[in-house]
Amino acid sequence: MMVNLVTGATGFLGKELVSFLSSSLSDESLFTCALNGSALSKNHESIDLTQRAKVRAMIHRIKPQRIYHLAGIAQVSQDIPFQDYFFQNTLSTQNLLEAIADLNSPCDFFLTSSVHVYGNQTGVVSERSEIKPEGAYGFTKYLAEETLKNFVLKHPHIRGVVGRLYSCIGPNQPLGFATSDICLKVKKAKISSATHLEVGPVTTTRQFTDVRDVVRTFPALLESQLSSRFEIFNIANNKQITIKELIETIIQLEGLSLKIKSQDNHQNPFQGLKVETTKLSRFIPLASFRSLESSLKDILAKTHG
Numbered sequence: 001m002m003v004n005l006v007t008g009a010t011g012f013l014g015k016e017l018v019s020f021l022s023s024s025l026s027d028e029s030l031f032t033c034a035l036n037g038s039a040l041s042k043n044h045e046s047i048d049l050t051q052r053a054k055v056r057a058m059i060h061r062i063k064p065q066r067i068y069h070l071a072g073i074a075q076v077s078q079d080i081p082f083q084d085y086f087f088q089n090t091l092s093t094q095n096l097l098e099a100i101a102d103l104n105s106p107c108d109f110f111l112t113s114s115v116h117v118y119g120n121q122t123g124v125v126s127e128r129s130e131i132k133p134e135g136a137y138g139f140t141k142y143l144a145e146e147t148l149k150n151f152v153l154k155h156p157h158i159r160g161v162v163g164r165l166y167s168c169i170g171p172n173q174p175l176g177f178a179t180s181d182i183c184l185k186v187k188k189a190k191i192s193s194a195t196h197l198e199v200g201p202v203t204t205t206r207q208f209t210d211v212r213d214v215v216r217t218f219p220a221l222l223e224s225q226l227s228s229r230f231e232i233f234n235i236a237n238n239k240q241i242t243i244k245e246l247i248e249t250i251i252q253l254e255g256l257s258l259k260i261k262s263q264d265n266h267q268n269p270f271q272g273l274k275v276e277t278t279k280l281s282r283f284i285p286l287a288s289f290r291s292l293e294s295s296l297k298d299i300l301a302k303t304h305g
Contacts, residue, residue: 010037
C-alpha cells in the first residue's frame, strides 16, 4: 500500500486534490495536513509546517511514499511581508524534505510552484526560460524549487516534480483572487441593478486553468515515466486572455450590460505571460481541459451576492 500525504489539504487546491485522490485511494493510504481548517480525511493532522520538530515527527510516523506539497501562501500582495512568504513557501518545503531524507526510503515529492518565478517576460516562456521573479511570492516559490532540486541531487531515494501553476480558478475559490472577486462583484451588480463595475487593472493577461483539471495532473505526472528524477512542468490552459476579456465574459454570462471602470491598486506587479505547455501535453491531454466559459458558469453558480 502506497501512503500519500497532501499538505495544505484544506486550501483551494488541497480540497480538490483530496477529493480527486479519495475516489481511488483507501482511507488507510491517504493522509492530509494543514495549518487550519476542517479535516478532509480520516487521517488528518493540524500542523504548522514551519515547525521542524513537529514536521519530522509527523513524517516519521506516517512514512509517506508520495507527498503532494500544496501548503503555502497563494495570494500575491505587496502587503504580505517577505518573512511570511519565506516561512510558508520555502521553509515548510525544507522541513518536509529534511524529514524525508532522514527516513531514507523512496518518496515521490510533488511541489506546487508558480509561473511567477518567470517574472514579467515577453515572448513565449517554457520550462527552459530564465528565472526572473520580481516579488516575494515568486522568489520564495523559486527558492522552494531549488530546495527540492538540491535534496533530489543529494538523496537518491527522493524523486521530485515541480508544477508551475498559472492562475487556477474554480467553484468555491476564496475571495482575494481576480476571478472570484469579479464574479462576486458582478452578482452584486445584478442584484443592485448597477450600471458600472469598479475593478482593478484590466490590461494584464492570464491563462486561467480550472483547478479540477489542474489537480489531476499531479498524480499523473508522478506516475509517468519521466526523463530524470527532477522535472519541472508548466501547468496551464493554452488560452491567453486579458482581465478585461475575463470580466466581459462574466458580464455576458450573467446577461448584463455594465460599464467597466478600472483603477490599478498596485498590489500585483505581475503583468502576465505566454506560457508554453508542450512538455506537459506529452503526458497530459490538454485538449481535455475544460473551457474558460465552462469554468465560469460553475463558479457563478456557486457565487451568491
